[in-house]
Amino acid sequence: GAVVSQHPSRVICKSGTSVKIECRSLDFQATTMFWYRQFPKQSLMLMATSNEGSKATYEQGVEKDKFLINHASLTLSTLTVTSAHPEDSSFYICSARDLGGTWQYFGPGTRLTVL
Amino acid sequence: GQNIDQPTEMTATEGAIVQINCTYQTSGFNGLFWYQQHAGEAPTFLSYNVLDGLEEKGRFSSFLSRSKGYSYLLLKELQMKDSASYLCAVIEVDYKLSFGAGTTVTVRA
Numbered sequence: 001g002a003v004v005s006q007h008p009s010r011v012i013c014k015s016g017t018s019v020k021i022e023c024r025s026l027d028f029q030a031t032t033m034f035w036y037r038q039f040p041k042q043s044l045m046l047m048a049t050s051n052e053g054s055k056a057t058y059e060q061g062v063e064k065d066k067f068l069i070n071h072a073s074l075t076l077s078t079l080t081v082t083s084a085h086p087e088d089s090s091f092y093i094c095s096a097r098d099l100g101g102t103w104q105y106f107g108p109g110t111r112l113t114v115l
Numbered sequence: 116g117q118n119i120d121q122p123t124e125m126t127a128t129e130g131a132i133v134q135i136n137c138t139y140q141t142s143g144f145n146g147l148f149w150y151q152q153h154a155g156e157a158p159t160f161l162s163y164n165v166l167d168g169l170e171e172k173g174r175f176s177s178f179l180s181r182s183k184g185y186s187y188l189l190l191k192e193l194q195m196k197d198s199a200s201y202l203c204a205v206i207e208v209d210y211k212l213s214f215g216a217g218t219t220v221t222v223r224a
Contacts, residue, residue, distance in 0.1 A: 043217045045214075095212075
């Protein structure tokens with residue numbers, strides 16, 4: 001149980017375009033989903049916390065107008081990277097926390113490359 | 116914020132034991148996780164400690180001392196497939212996870 005999927009697993013886009021990444025909890029309901037970014041040879045950095053039905057909470061230094069997060073249901077959160085630039089190229093990983101739980105279950109990640 | 120420190124790299128031979136230390140400072144401690152991460156993949160769960168003491172799970176063990184802000188992950192009977200990055204992560208009362216920079220373990224034959 002506790003499976004989290006991400007789609008797409010890999011995306012290449014041109015500079016200036018927008019990219020949407022989906023994060024789904026497949027067999028449980030997630031009140032909270034988290035979005036992380038990981039640059040090469042660095043650790044995961046929390047970008048934002050997404051709660052179902054409310055606005056996401058962004059970490060310091062993360063532009064909320066650039067990284068749009070929508071958590072429309074208890075099983076789906078989306079991250080849209082708007083007007084992507086090469087410096088946005090990174091590994092984006094989501095995680096989901098189930099109702100009343102402490103654990104976070106990680107998705108497999110999305111590799112974004114902006115040309 | 117949180118301050119989580121762990122060594123950058125460690126090397127050991129197959130069959131040996133390696134201990135990865137992690138120290139942390141946090142305001143609302145709610146547990147400590149260890150994850151394994153292979154290149155290009157998401158982290159996979161290894162262990163969770165919330166109380167002081169040692170948790171053993173097969174070849175992997177994890178220890179926590181809350182008063183000292185200290186944990187270690189012990190890998191025994193190292194195998195080549197254990198070559199990976201090991202991440203120490205602290206979870207706070209708001210359920211946010213903060214990760215250390217990771218320790219790259221290289222297992223040599």
